[in-house]
Amino acid sequence: MTARLRHVYGASPLHLFAHLALLPLTAFALLQIAGAGNATRILLWLAASAIVHDLLLLPCYGVLDRLAQRTAGSAVNHVRIPALISGLLLLVYFPAVSGEGNGAFHRVSGLDYEGYLERWLLATGALFLISGLAYLLRGSRR
């Protein structure tokens, strides 16, 4: 019986039971979203999360990385790592750095996102400076 299930289903019965136990929970949560206000927009953002990451963000930084490999040669990691950190800071703090989030932020708190772009630029410069110095140091030791 187990062997037959494994042959037809392609995995152990436990695999099937685990999915039958937990997929209804995800269906429950998705149903609650479908019943919430602006449900279409939430579901759209959910689907877009996977699509934008897998088919846009990841290929984009893949191409940038290939470009860095071709142009920087043996110094590639000295470009890659500061670029990665700076890129992550921009990606995560984009609402503050770009000022896109300033409207609601100012409305509730009376404060503004002042100097965020400037500090991100300075941080980026500092990261490349440290990385460049490390490259020089590595070269001189050799």
Next chain:
Amino acid sequence: MTPPPGPFRPGFWRSPLRGPWLTAALGSVLLVFVAIVATTGFLSHAAYEPDLGRNAIVDPGADLPLVFDWPTRPRFLYAVTQGLHVNVGLVAIPFLLAKLWSVIPRLFAWPPVSSPAQVIERLTAGLLVASAVFEFVTGVMNIQYWYAFRFNFVVAHYYGAIVFVASLVLHVAVKLPVMLRAYRERGTLRPLREDLAHTRPEPGAPDTPPTISRRGLFAAVGAGSAALLLANAGETIGDPLRRLSILAPRRQVIGPGPNDFQVNKSAVAAGVTEAMTDPGYRLTLRGGPEELTLSRDELLALPQRTAVLPIACVEGWTTTQAWTGVPLAELARRAGVAEPRAALVRSLQPRGVLNQATLNAGQIGDPDALLALRVNGADLSPDHGYPARIIVPALPGVHNTKWVGSIDFEVPA
């Protein structure tokens, strides 16, 4: 069946670093972070006590039974759980991206499915990736007040989390044998000891020369996490570290005065400017034999207590101040309710879902739970809730209702 050209062909993916060990190692680190973020997230849901009064933001009839009486001790409890939720969430982002990078060729596996089990697995993986990215994107946008998604954040983030956790549990259960085999075959940490010259491709990975070692990759991802953490953590720890976090939304130090600390919602934003300056202000206490009204001077004449307590916001920032006011238990006693089961606190704030909050019995009974009238030795400023505000140890920030107009004590049944 020959795969179509492009990413479906094995030669398309060039990194020799990819493979079961790398995915297992990145996944193990990510799993620890996600476990912390998910646990503290569900704890925050419980801390709002959705079973009391009108506290619930998601429909209580369609909620998981995860609610319990949120304690008041230690007083930094919510600051810690929510600080972990936000900051560990930020730390997890580079590891999530690296983990997804390590498995991207699997998205283009050919043939796409070969058994019913695989159909279910790929469906679960789709739900997992979508909900994971969705949770981090909405969380990161919310801490910076960028509501471009234009849906209810709490509802979407909460149910999204349930999809995320359920599909993650399935994913871990299915992949655990693969993970353990990778650790057994390659050594749990051994690949981290190899420098670039000794970095070999994992079985099945292309034999192109590596440009970075595996430990180099981990160091780069870890450095990304450290940068995101340092850029934010100061707003969680509070002064004097606040300003060191260069991109934290709440990094501003407002001034040296007693009321110069972060405001979640200003009086202007809440629309209470007139009500709170009115000399005819009266606090109404209900629940006892008869309604009791007290002016601010009468409140100041009652026994006062000072407590140093944090306001910890769901967005992960904290500010700790010395508050002075009347203990809530004292107000309940004066109202004629000896041991209230709960208390509904209403604000003078005319609109908004958070213009009221219901406190549990333990929260009313804590000696440091106050109706605060003063802060750091001065009268509360309008933005901090003048004429009177609630401050309760370990209570989520927004439930510390400002501009309190009335308190309804619930008599035990």
